[in-house]
Amino acid sequence: MSERYDGGPVAALRRIAFLLERGREETYKVKAYRNAAAAILPLPADRVAAMVADGTITKVAGVGASTAKVITAAVRGEMPERLAALEKEHGGPLVPNGAGLRARLRGDLHSHSDWSDGGSPIEEMAFTAIELGHDYLVLTDHSPRLTVARGLSPERLARQLGVVEAVNDHLSSLGGDGFTLLKGIEVDILDDGSLDQEDDLLARLDVRVASVHSKLKMDAKDMTKRMIGAIRNPRTNVLGHCTGRLVTGGRGTRPESQFDARAVFEACVEHDVAVEINSRPERRDPPTALLELARDLGCLFSIDSDAHAPGQLDFQVYGCERAEAAGIDPDRIVNTWPEDRLLTWANR
């Protein structure tokens, strides 16, 4: 006798995709489930049930053999085998510690959609953030110069701002529980320390993360100048993944950029810019010594997922574990703040 499941086929497919992403499985393994969920979503429940009953559900474009199995079980009110297996494999705590601090986070300041190099639409990121209990999520797609990540031109960013408003309108029409999708950017710090987006567009955003993505091997003196240039820019709120290192994962490893960390973090304190604790397991940025230096110098922090897929929004606990270990006061972590305090800080 199989276990009962009453979430329905779309929820089952979405949950499988979420767990695969959370478990850092390859994107291609996830795509089939997200595509099938999107294909089934607009269909009336009785139509899906009828197609399951007469064995034609695989005729729906986007539904294959394995996703049909999931849909069939869910329609019958039975726990899909694949889902049960993944709950066991990827559903548990990601790390032993950090849950206490994670529970104090109200939102996430760094996330990507399929408008740049993320894998899912904006609304799927927002829905998942709501499911994770966030009050806000800042959408921070890349800026124009990062062409490999399909960085947004000024025109595309302006259009995206309209989409963010539409998503918020839609969510509140569903009787939203106070969640807000905030307008943001992960803006490239150019070689001369300027920001890679038009200032009047940056001014229209709620939160801006500034990161170095190019010429990571620049000499320390120039890199320090470059980073401080961005920190001094009144638009900058968060310094993203400051060393750029990669410690593990499919993209291989990459050493830390060299810069005068004391000078950079002192500039962050002076200009009220938060140092990001980037939660991605392959980044773990800043490294512990720098995290402790920033702590001792009095920096603010932001614990961000840098999610490129909905399930990766759950990565924040990795950063929380590190912040807890470093003894960082939760009140110095800007995403423990309520939305109004965050927005006042980010737009002073």
Ligand SMILES: [Zn+2]
């Ligand atoms: Zn980045």
Ligand SMILES: [Zn+2]
């Ligand atoms: Zn990012």
